[in-house]
Amino acid sequence: MARVAIGWGVRDLAKEAGVSPDTIARLERGEELKASTIEAIRSALEAAGVEFIPENGGGAGVRLKLKRIVGTLKI
Template sequence: MARAAIGWGVRDLAKEASVSPDTIARLERGEELKASTIDAIQSALEAAGVQFIPENGGGAGVRLRKDSA
């Protein structure tokens, strides 16, 4: 969801997170990855404006950061 929200393809996210496109595909299939790999992907998405929302009764999710005006 996060990748689609910012309009990135698999290769875009892979490049920004310094991982391979196969790693992104594995993540999206729900396969287990090293914590450091997940951290790199999350950091790349957050730098692009994605906010991760913890589970709050409705399940975890993502949203885009509001630009401060």
């Protein structure tokens, strides 16, 4: 869901995370990955503006970070 929200394909995420497209496919199928691999993928998504939401009774999720606008500069 996070990958699609930012408009990335499997290859885009793989490149940004430094992993293979097959690794992304395994993640999306729910297969087990090394903790370091999951962290690399998460870091790449967060750098692209994805915010992970912890489970709060409605289940865990993701959203895009809001961009604050100050004057004409986006921060």
